[in-house]
Amino acid sequence: xxxxxKIEQCTVADASALARNNISAxxxxxxxxxxxxxxxPLEYLIEQSEKRQANNLLRxxxxxxxxxxxxxxxxxxxxxxxxxxxSSHVTAPDGSPEWVQAQVPDxxxxxxxxxxxxxxxxxxxxxxxxxxxxxxxxxxxxxHLASRxxxxxxxxxxxxxxxPDSNMDLFFYLLALDYLAVHPDNxxxxxxxxxxxxxxxxxxxxxxxxFVLAFKAGVGVYxxxxxxxxxxxxxxxxxxxxxxxxxxYFMVYDVAPKV
Numbered sequence: 001x002x003x004x005x006k007i008e009q010c011t012v013a014d015a016s017a018l019a020r021n022n023i024s025a026x027x028x029x030x031x032x033x034x035x036x037x038x039x040x041p042l043e044y045l046i047e048q049s050e051k052r053q054a055n056n057l058l059r060x061x062x063x064x065x066x067x068x069x070x071x072x073x074x075x076x077x078x079x080x081x082x083x084x085x086x087s088s089h090v091t092a093p094d095g096s097p098e099w100v101q102a103q104v105p106d107x108x109x110x111x112x113x114x115x116x117x118x119x120x121x122x123x124x125x126x127x128x129x130x131x132x133x134x135x136x137x138x139x140x141x142x143x144h145l146a147s148r149x150x151x152x153x154x155x156x157x158x159x160x161x162x163x164p165d166s167n168m169d170l171f172f173y174l175l176a177l178d179y180l181a182v183h184p185d186n187x188x189x190x191x192x193x194x195x196x197x198x199x200x201x202x203x204x205x206x207x208x209x210x211f212v213l214a215f216k217a218g219v220g221v222y223x224x225x226x227x228x229x230x231x232x233x234x235x236x237x238x239x240x241x242x243x244x245x246x247x248x249y250f251m252v253y254d255v256a257p258k259v
Contacts, residue, residue, distance in 0.1 A: 005078065005191055007198045009102050010066035012115065015053035017077040018068070023049050025181035029217065034240045035126035048122040055119035057104045058112060063090045065102035067198055069182075069191045079191035082179035083199055086149035089208055099202050130240050137248045140231060141213050144250055150211035151203050153180065153196070180218060192221050200225060200253060207258030214249040227251040 010018065023046045026032045036045070057066055063086075069079035085098055092098050107115070145152065182191045203210050214222055219229075229251050237246040 004072075004189070005194045006070040006072050007067055007194060008070055010057055010068050010080070010104055012054035012057055012104070012107060012111075014068060014077060015057070016050050018053050018057075018080055019046050019050035021077055021080055021183045022179075022181040024183050024185075028184050029215070030243050031215070031237060031246050034237065034242050035130050037127075038241075048124055051122035052119040052124065054115045058107065058115065061104060061106065062097070063087065064104075065099050066104050067102050067195060069195055078186045078189075079182040079195050080179070081153070081181075081195040081199065084152040086151065086208065088149050089151075089206065098206070102198075102202075127240075133235055133237055133240065133246055136235070137213070137233060140233060140248070140250060144211060144230065144252075149208060150252075151199065151208050153199060153210055153212040192218070193225065196221060196225055203253065203255050207255055209255045210253040212251045212253075214251050216247045216249070219249050219251070222251050222253075225253070227253045 023042065027042050027045075063084055065083040065085065067081050067083075068077050070076065071078050083099075083102065089098055092100075097103050106112075144150075180192055180195060182195075199210060210227070212222060212227065214227075223229075229249055231250040233248045233250075235246045235248075236244055238244045
C-alpha cells in the first residue's frame, strides 16, 4: 500500500473539492470533452458539478463506495475513486454494510432534500449524440459483469443526463472501479495507484475479483498492479470531432475466492 497518501471515505462536505478534482481530471481527456461545446468554460462545469456532487455521493449508498486520497502534509483532497459492489456482497455476514469504511455517511432527510434541490438547479446538458459511441462499450461491459460477481470499478468518460425517472448516477455513469480521477497537477505522484490499491486490498479480504472498464490513460496503472486485459474495443470518434481513436479496455483483477 502506498503510504504517501491517506485514503479515507468521502463525505458530502467534499463536494467542492471533488468537483474541482474530477472535472479538471476529465477535462484532460480528448474524448470526454467532446460531450461539451467547444466554447464551454472549464470553471463553469466545475461550478455546476459542485452543485451535484453531494447528491451524487448519497445515491445508491447500498452498493457504492467512495474513497478519496488526501495529502497528509496539506490535508487537501488530491484524488478520488468510486467503486460498485456486486449485489450479492453489499451486506456483511453480521448484517452491517460491506466495506463500511468507504461508505458515504448518510444525512438527515431535510438536508438530503436540500441537496437534491441543489443538484436539480445545476445546468448539465452534454451532447446527446456523442453517447452513441458508448452503446457497444456498455454491451461488452454488461456481458462481462453477467459472467460472475465482481467489485466494479468503472471509469466514465462520458457525462450523462438521465431521464427524470432514471436511477442512474447524475454525474458519470460507469459501473465498477467505477470512477478514478486525479487532478492534472497531481498526476504522476502515485495517487491513482494508492486509490486502486485500496480497492484491491478490500477485494482480497472478501475474495471477490475486480472488473474495470479502463481507458488508455489508465491502462498502465492497472497493468502494473496486476490487472489483465480480457477485451478491448477501439472506435473511431472523428465524426464527433474527436482525435479518431476511442479506446475502451476491459480489465480484471483475479482474486482467490474465500472458502
